[in-house]
Amino acid sequence: EAQVTQNPRYLITVTGKKLTVTCSQNMNHEYMSWYRQDPGLGLRQIYYSMNVEVTDKGDVPEGYKVSRKEKRNFPLILESPSPNQTSLYFCASRTQPTGELFFGEGSRLTVL
């Protein structure tokens, strides 16, 4: 089954404790992206990757890092989480430029 898998789905952590949210897709998609969803703001892009070893900032990259060492994986790293990073995070992927995005199930992160 074609899917985008995120882990963990739920996480409560404390300020400053580094964490990584993993994302993996099994569709051989070149393009992958991370979004955060906040009430009233819709989805805002954090980072994206056009292919292996190619990443770029989205609209709200501050406080986040990503890497793309393999085509299928695109982890999101919060080096020193802060409470304003409490949000619902989605990973997504697509193939050709006009293709639709396939989304993961989301990772709800709470930073205390």
Added chain:
Amino acid sequence: AQSVAQPEDQVNVAEGNPLTVKCTYSVSGNPYLFWYVQYPNRGLQFLLKYITGDNLVKGSYGFEAEFNKSQTSFHLKKPSALVSDSALYFCAVRPLDTGRRALTFGSGTRLQVQP
């Protein structure tokens, strides 16, 4: 800069009645438009998209959307609503020809279909 406006936070409709969820956009050049649906505790699911061609686009679950270039709108419609259509709906846009490839999403519209 590209942007999307979904002017209604919530739309209420009775089951069996037609529904419309509104979306207007701003983008440089020709638009590439999407609708996505989000059910509780789930990721977004693709409903339909407009690239070029016929202004009326048909998608999943009986939904359709009408592209209106002069009004820069892409409203989502369904002739007869179902209770199971209750969900959060997002419109998204990016320029087709040039510029950044990321989608810009609207703030979402919650559709509530009453039995």
